Amino acid sequence: xxxxxxxxxxxxxxxxxxxxxxxxxxxxxxxxxxxxxxxxxxxxxxxxxxxxxxxxxxxxxxxxxxxxxxxxxxxxxxxxxxxxxxxxxxxxxxxxxxxxxxxxxxxxxxxxxxxxxxxxxxxxxxxxxxxxxxxxxxxxxxxxxxxxxxxxxxxxxxxxxxxxxxxxxxxxxxxxxxxxxxxxxxxxxxxxxxxxxx
Amino acid sequence: xxxxxxxxxxxxxxxxxxxxxxxxxxxxxxxxxxxxxxxxxxxxxxxxxxxxxxxxxxxxxxxxxxxxxxxxxxxxxxxxxxxxxxxxxxxxxxxxxxxxxxxxxxxxxxxxxxxxxxxxxxxxxxxxxxxxxxxxxxxxxxxxxxxxxxxxxxxxxxxxxxxxxxxxxxxxxxxxxxxxxxxxxxxxxxxxxxxxxx
Numbered sequence: 005x006x007x008x009x010x011x012x013x014x015x016x017x018x019x020x021x022x023x024x025x026x027x028x029x030x031x032x033x034x035x036x037x038x039x040x041x042x043x044x045x046x047x048x049x050x051x052x053x054x055x056x057x058x059x060x061x062x063x064x065x066x067x068x069x070x071x072x073x074x075x076x077x078x079x080x081x082x083x084x085x086x087x088x089x090x091x092x093x094x095x096x097x098x099x100x101x102x103x104x105x106x107x108x109x110x111x112x113x114x115x116x117x118x119x120x121x122x123x124x125x126x127x128x129x130x131x132x133x134x135x136x137x138x139x140x141x142x143x144x145x146x147x148x149x150x151x152x153x154x155x156x157x158x159x160x161x162x163x164x165x166x167x168x169x170x171x172x173x174x175x176x177x178x179x180x181x182x183x184x185x186x187x188x189x190x191x192x193x194x195x196x197x198x199x200x201x202x
Numbered sequence: 203x204x205x206x207x208x209x210x211x212x213x214x215x216x217x218x219x220x221x222x223x224x225x226x227x228x229x230x231x232x233x234x235x236x237x238x239x240x241x242x243x244x245x246x247x248x249x250x251x252x253x254x255x256x257x258x259x260x261x262x263x264x265x266x267x268x269x270x271x272x273x274x275x276x277x278x279x280x281x282x283x284x285x286x287x288x289x290x291x292x293x294x295x296x297x298x299x300x301x302x303x304x305x306x307x308x309x310x311x312x313x314x315x316x317x318x319x320x321x322x323x324x325x326x327x328x329x330x331x332x333x334x335x336x337x338x339x340x341x342x343x344x345x346x347x348x349x350x351x352x353x354x355x356x357x358x359x360x361x362x363x364x365x366x367x368x369x370x371x372x373x374x375x376x377x378x379x380x381x382x383x384x385x386x387x388x389x390x391x392x393x394x395x396x397x398x399x400x
Contacts, residue, residue, distance in 0.1 A: 050330065051330075053294060054253070054292075055292065055333070055334035056294045056300070058351065059293045062350060063349040063350050064344055065348070075330060075333075094253065094262070095253050095256060096253030099275065101274070102258075102275065132248065132273060134273070135273075135333065136252065145346060146262055146344055146346050147346050148343060148347075149346075150261070151261040151263030151344075152260060153256065153260055153261060153262060
């Protein structure tokens, strides 16, 4: 078993995940979101695509067995374990601008967008390339009649996790989300672990 | 009144839309989808963003009064008229790969993705920059409980339309959609018109 790494509250990181390796994202305290991005390690123009993935899945909520596709229709990740079953794949990472929009009375934060942009810059990713993230543990129910969506506290409990297997060599961006509404009003760390393929 | 331009079935085009101008997308025969993309005319790295727009709107179904935002949180377009009230903003334009996936027995088509890529190339847009489109008239109901989505025939009738006002100078990509399921099984043209701002 590999070691567990902590992403401190309201921050982000980026790292390589090799084909066949398994990434486990853990919510150590419960009710904490982690935004996840994936880029083709050999060509960061290829990136995780919500629109392509939801089209192929025929569902907006994804869980064990579902595959996450790139903008070029390549399978990037497969969800191989999921103790929560509720994640979001509709919304972009919060930025300075979205903070200003949603929390006009709070000091704006660069959000997961800013944290991802900084963490991914050394890999050649520019901010405009940051798309909709796979938002682990984010709880965004949609009303099928009106289309209205709500950002509610995650249903994840302490120790809950989701595991992905890499289908190709990837650069991963991963955060501990910074937006009050997404995390039940408090900011907590996220843990992750990389295990070699079986 | 400006002249109406036809986009032939299963094709696409691109054009400039200046700040203040109004773009009207018309379904001349009914049950025909048109994928719409918008790029900042001064910097095509700035592009229409489903994730940002849905976040700000708090809804997945958009109509009159809603604004379409860019990946940099800029308002690009405002919907100023809509005789249909059902459009999709979850799915990426169909490509050669998605055709192969969904219609393995049909001759693959490059789809709206290929049509948009060709039409937008002269403006400096590369294929990897093509995100989720605002799919005019596309009817994708979502089951709020299961998250399951369906691609149903559009509810648009002959002559129905949706009008957008440009908030900044834009490059627009627009198609007559090529996918059987999205268009009730047949392929029809799309009409559009540009009117100067009032």
